Amino acid sequence: MPSVRFRLNGAETEIDADPDRSLLDVLRGQLRVTGPHFGCGAGECGACNVILGDHAVSACDTPLWSVADKDVTTIEGLGTSERPHPLQRAFIAEQALQCGYCVSGILISAAALLKRNPSPTSREVKEALDRNLCRCGSHNRMVRAVLRAAEEMAAG
Amino acid sequence: MNQQAPAPVPPALPVSLAANPKLSSWLKFSSDGQVTVSPGKVEIGQGIVTALAQIAADELDIDLSRVQMIRASTASSPNEGVTSGSLSIQQSGRALRHACAEVRQLFLQQAAERLGVDADALDVEDGTISGPGNVTTSYWELAGEVSLDRDATPGVTPKTASRRALAGNSVQRIDIPDKVLGRPRFIHDQALAGMLHGRVLRPENARAKLMELKEDGARATPGLIAVVRDGSFAGVVSETEHGAEAALNALRKGATWSDGEPLPDENDLASFLKAQPAESTVIDKKTAAQPRTAARTIKRQYTRPYIAHASIAPSCAMAQWRGDRVHVWTHSQGVYLLRADLALVLKLPVENITVEHMEGAGCYGHNAADDVALDAALLAKAAHGRPVRVQWSRQGEMSDAPFGAAMAIEIEADLDTHGEIIDWRHSIWSNGHAARPGRAAQPALLAAYELANPFPRMISTNPPQANGGGGDRNSIPLYDFPSWRIESHRLTTMPIRTSALRTLGGQGNVFAIESILDEIAAERGEDPIAFRLRHLRDERAKDVIRAAAARAKWKPEKRPGIGHGVGFGRYKNTGAYCAAIAEIEGTEEISVRKLTLAVDVGEAINPDGVINQIEGGAIQATSWVLKERVRFDRQRITSGSWTEYPILRFSEVPDVEVEVIQRSEIDPVGAGEAAHGPVTSAIANAVFDALGVRVRDLPITRDRIIAAMELSS
Numbered sequence: 001m002p003s004v005r006f007r008l009n010g011a012e013t014e015i016d017a018d019p020d021r022s023l024l025d026v027l028r029g030q031l032r033v034t035g036p037h038f039g040c041g042a043g044e045c046g047a048c049n050v051i052l053g054d055h056a057v058s059a060c061d062t063p064l065w066s067v068a069d070k071d072v073t074t075i076e077g078l079g080t081s082e083r084p085h086p087l088q089r090a091f092i093a094e095q096a097l098q099c100g101y102c103v104s105g106i107l108i109s110a111a112a113l114l115k116r117n118p119s120p121t122s123r124e125v126k127e128a129l130d131r132n133l134c135r136c137g138s139h140n141r142m143v144r145a146v147l148r149a150a151e152e153m154a155a156g
Numbered sequence: 157m158n159q160q161a162p163a164p165v166p167p168a169l170p171v172s173l174a175a176n177p178k179l180s181s182w183l184k185f186s187s188d189g190q191v192t193v194s195p196g197k198v199e200i201g202q203g204i205v206t207a208l209a210q211i212a213a214d215e216l217d218i219d220l221s222r223v224q225m226i227r228a229s230t231a232s233s234p235n236e237g238v239t240s241g242s243l244s245i246q247q248s249g250r251a252l253r254h255a256c257a258e259v260r261q262l263f264l265q266q267a268a269e270r271l272g273v274d275a276d277a278l279d280v281e282d283g284t285i286s287g288p289g290n291v292t293t294s295y296w297e298l299a300g301e302v303s304l305d306r307d308a309t310p311g312v313t314p315k316t317a318s319r320r321a322l323a324g325n326s327v328q329r330i331d332i333p334d335k336v337l338g339r340p341r342f343i344h345d346q347a348l349a350g351m352l353h354g355r356v357l358r359p360e361n362a363r364a365k366l367m368e369l370k371e372d373g374a375r376a377t378p379g380l381i382a383v384v385r386d387g388s389f390a391g392v393v394s395e396t397e398h399g400a401e402a403a404l405n406a407l408r409k410g411a412t413w414s415d416g417e418p419l420p421d422e423n424d425l426a427s428f429l430k431a432q433p434a435e436s437t438v439i440d441k442k443t444a445a446q447p448r449t450a451a452r453t454i455k456r457q458y459t460r461p462y463i464a465h466a467s468i469a470p471s472c473a474m475a476q477w478r479g480d481r482v483h484v485w486t487h488s489q490g491v492y493l494l495r496a497d498l499a500l501v502l503k504l505p506v507e508n509i510t511v512e513h514m515e516g517a518g519c520y521g522h523n524a525a526d527d528v529a530l531d532a533a534l535l536a537k538a539a540h541g542r543p544v545r546v547q548w549s550r551q552g553e554m555s556d557a558p559f560g561a562a563m564a565i566e567i568e569a570d571l572d573t574h575g576e577i578i579d580w581r582h583s584i585w586s587n588g589h590a591a592r593p594g595r596a597a598q599p600a601l602l603a604a605y606e607l608a609n610p611f612p613r614m615i616s617t618n619p620p621q622a623n624g625g626g627g628d629r630n631s632i633p634l635y636d637f638p639s640w641r642i643e644s645h646r647l648t649t650m651p652i653r654t655s656a657l658r659t660l661g662g663q664g665n666v667f668a669i670e671s672i673l674d675e676i677a678a679e680r681g682e683d684p685i686a687f688r689l690r691h692l693r694d695e696r697a698k699d700v701i702r703a704a705a706a707r708a709k710w711k712p713e714k715r716p717g718i719g720h721g722v723g724f725g726r727y728k729n730t731g732a733y734c735a736a737i738a739e740i741e742g743t744e745e746i747s748v749r750k751l752t753l754a755v756d757v758g759e760a761i762n763p764d765g766v767i768n769q770i771e772g773g774a775i776q777a778t779s780w781v782l783k784e785r786v787r788f789d790r791q792r793i794t795s796g797s798w799t800e801y802p803i804l805r806f807s808e809v810p811d812v813e814v815e816v817i818q819r820s821e822i823d824p825v826g827a828g829e830a831a832h833g834p835v836t837s838a839i840a841n842a843v844f845d846a847l848g849v850r851v852r853d854l855p856i857t858r859d860r861i862i863a864a865m866e867l868s869s
Contacts, residue, residue: 025398034345035338039468040550044798047468075338084337091336095328095764098772099201099518100335101342102468126806133798135468136201136518137775139809141768 009077019065035075046132098136172251176234196236200519215256238490242826326764361416370410382538387608450570469517487516493594524557551796560657588616624728666833703754719846723837758822773831779804
C-alpha cells in the first residue's frame with residue numbers, strides 16, 4: 001500500500017491508503033478525526049470542509065494524493081477547549097447553531113475567510129459560507145458570530 | 157338513579173409523570189454534588205435538554221452546572237413517547253418541574269428531621285439547606301437518606317414564576333461547546349469497540365422487488381464480513397466504512413430489480429390527490445345563528461408539494477447482538493416506540509431490546525432515523541456479536557425516508573353584499589401525516605416491507621384533532637366567521653411514503669386560510685392586519701399581530717419591486733401564537749429580504765432558545781416556500797441530491813427579527829413549529845403586494861410566478 005504524508009492540524013502524518021480515496025474517508029476512518037462530517041459525499045453541503053493550504057475545501061471530494069506534503073486543518077485544529085479559536089468562542093456567545101452538524105464545516109469556511117479577509121462585511125461572510133448548507137436555519141446567527149470573531153481578532 | 161354531587165376533582169399529575177410516576181426514574185442525587193436528570197424526551201437540535209435542565213435547576217434551587225442530563229434509553233428512562241409536536245416543554249417540562257418540586261420537599265422534610273427545625277423554616281441555595289441558628293445540611297449529604305424510589309403524588313405546587321431564578325432567562329445551551337469544538341457528540345462520530353460497517357442496497361424505482369442478486373462481486377471486496385439478504389432487503393457488512401461502500405457498489409451491480417410501482421404526475425398533484433380513494437371526515441362544523449344569503453362565493457385551491465426532511469446528516473444507527481438480545485443506538489425521536497416496532501419485526505419480546513438515544517443532525521419529524529435502526533439490527537445479525545454501524549447515503553436520505561405529505565386545499569368563502577364573510581368551507585385532500593413507529597400492530601419501518609415475509613406497508617393516518625390533527629392541523633379558522641364546515645379527505649393509497657414533518661398539515665392550511673383572507677381583504681380595500689384584528693376575539697392572537705406590525709412599522713411605504721405581507725397562526729390552534737410580516741423583493745424571481753415575527757409561547761423558559769427556534773423555523777419555511785419540492789418521474793424519486801433538491805443558502809437568507817411576548821404565568825408551549833405557517837403565508841401575500849398576482853401552488857418559483865402572471869393578464 002502506498003503511503004501519503006501530509007501535515008494534519010500541524011502534526012506530520014503518514015498514512016497507508018489508496019491515494020485515490022477521499023481525504024474525508026481517511027480522516028474519519030483510519031485517522032479517527034471525526035470533526036469533519038459526512039453530509040453528501042459530493043462536495044455539495046460543506047459539512048466535511050477542511051482548510052487545505054489557505055482555502056476551505058470539501059474533504060469528501062478531495063483525493064488523498066492531492067494533499068501530499070500540504071497542510072490540512074480540521075475543526076479539531078482550530079482550537080481547543082482551553083484555547084478556543086475566536087470563531088468558536090463567538091459561536092458559543094451567539095448560540096449560533098441548532099443541531100450543529102453543519103457547524104464544523106462552517107467554522108472551517110469562516111476561518112479560511114478570516115485568514116484572507118480579516119474584516120469582512122456581512123455580505124462577504126454570506127458569500128464565503130454560501131457553499132455550506134444549514135438546514136436548521138441558524139444562518140443569521142452564524143454570520144453574526146463570524147463578524148463578532150473578526151472584531152475580536154482585530155482588537156487583538 | 158341517585159343524584160350525587162360530583163366528587164371534587166383530585167389534583168392530577170402532569171401526563172408524563174402520571175405515566176412514569178417513580179421519582180427516581182426522573183432524577184438522582186449523588187453525594188458529590190451532582191443531580192442526574194433523565195427525561196424521556198431527546199435532543200434533536202432544538203435545545204430541549206438545556207431548557208429541561210433549567211427547569212430542574214430552578215425547582216431544586218441548584219446551580220445549572222450541577223445538572224447532568226442523561227440521554228434517553230429504554231433501559232432506564234421514563235417513557236415519554238415521541239419527541240415531537242412541540243410538546244417537550246409542555247410534557248417533559250411540566251413533569252420534571254412537578255417531580256423536582258416534590259423531591260425538594262422530601263429533602264426538606266428529611267433535613268427538618270435531622271436538624272430539628274421546622275421544614276417551612278428551611279431555605280435551599282445551590283443545594284445547601286439552611287435554617288434558623290445557622291444549621292445546614294445539603295442535598296448531597298442527605299442523598300443516601302432520601303429514597304426517591306416512590307411514586308410522585310399529585311397536589312405538589314411548584315414555584316410561582318416570580319420565584320424562579322433561571323426560567324425566563326437565556327442560558328447557553330449545554331450541548332453547544334462540544335459541537336463547535338468538534339468533539340464527537342453525534343451518533344455518526346461514535347466508534348464502539350470492534351465496530352463493523354454496514355450498508356443497505358435499495359432500488360432506484362419505487363418499491364421495486366429484488367429479483368436476482370449476484371453476490372460474488374461484493375464477496376470479493378476486501379474486509380467483507382457478510383452479504384445479507386432477506387427477500388428484497390439486501391446489504392453488506394464490512395470491516396471498514398470504505399469497504400462497506402465498495403461492497404455495496406459491487407452488490408448493486410449484481411442486482412436485478414422488478415419495475416416497481418408507478419408514481420403520480422408531479423405536475424398535477426391536485427388532480428392526483430383528489431382522484432384517490434379517501435376516508436372523508438368532517439373535522440368541524442359551526443352553524444350560524446341566523447343564516448344569511450350569499451351575494452357571491454369565492455373559491456380557491458392551494459397546493460403544497462411533498463417536502464423532504466433533508467437533514468444535513470444522512471441517518472445513522474448502530475446495533476449489537478448478544479445471543480437473542482440486541483442493543484440499538486439511534487437518533488430516533490422515540491426510543492420506546494422504535495423498540496416496539498423492532499420487537500414486531502425481530503419477533504422478540506421488548507425486554508430483549510435496548511434502544512438508546514444518541515444525538516443526530518437536526519430532526520424535523522419522522523425521518524429515516526427509525527428505518528436505519530432496523531437496517532442496523534438486521535445487518536448486525538450477521539456480525540457474530542460485533543456492533544455494526546449503518547449510515548444511509550445522501551441519495552437514500554432524500555428518496556427513501558418518509559416525506560411531508562403533499563396537499564390540495566380548497567376554500568370556499570361566501571360573502572355578503574359588503575364583502576363580509578358569512579360562510580366558510582375548507583376541504584383538504586392529502587395522505588395522512590403520521591406513520592410513526594410503535595403505535596400500530598404493524599411496524600412503520602422501511603426494511604419490514606422488504607423482507608421475504610414482508611409486513612404490509614403502513615398507510616399514513618392523521619392524529620385526532622384533540623392531539624392537533626394531521627392533514628387537518630390548523631384547518632379550523634381562528635377567526636370569528638359566522639359558520640363553517642371543515643372536511644378532510646385522507647388518502648387510503650400511498651404511492652409516495654409520507655409521515656410527520658414539521659407542522660404536519662399546519663403549513664398548508666395556514667397558507668390557504670391566510671392567503672384567501674388576504675385576497676378578501678384586498679378586494680374590500682381593507683388593510684389585511686385591520687381585517688384580521690377585526691375577526692379575532694383572542695387577545696393573545698391580536699397581541700402577536702400588533703407586535704409584529706409595530707416592529708415592522710406596518711405598513712411600510714409602497715416601493716416598486718418591494719412587497720409586504722402578513723400571516724398569522726396559532727400552532728395546532730392550542731399552542732404558540734405567531735405572526736409574521738415578510739418583505740420581499742423581485743419581479744419574476746423573488747427574494748425574501750426580511751421577516752419580522754412576534755411569538756407568544758406562554759412562559760418562555762429560555763427566551764434565546766425560543767428566538768433561535770422561531771428564527772430557524774422562519775428560515776426553513778422560507779426555504780420550503782421558495783425552493784422545495786420533492787421531484788419524481790413515474791418510476792422513481794429524482795431529487796436525491798442537493799442539486800436536485802436545493803435549499804436556501806446563506807446569500808438567500810432573509811434578515812429575521814423575533815419579538816417574544818413573555819407570559820411567565822402561562823404554561824409554556826413549544827416554539828419549533830409556530831413560524832412555518834405564518835411565514836409561508838406572509839411571503840405569498842407579499843408576492844401579491846409586490847406583483848399583483850396570487851401564487852397558490854407552492855413552491856413560489858420563477859416559473860410559478862410567470863404562470864400566475866400569464867393567467868392574470
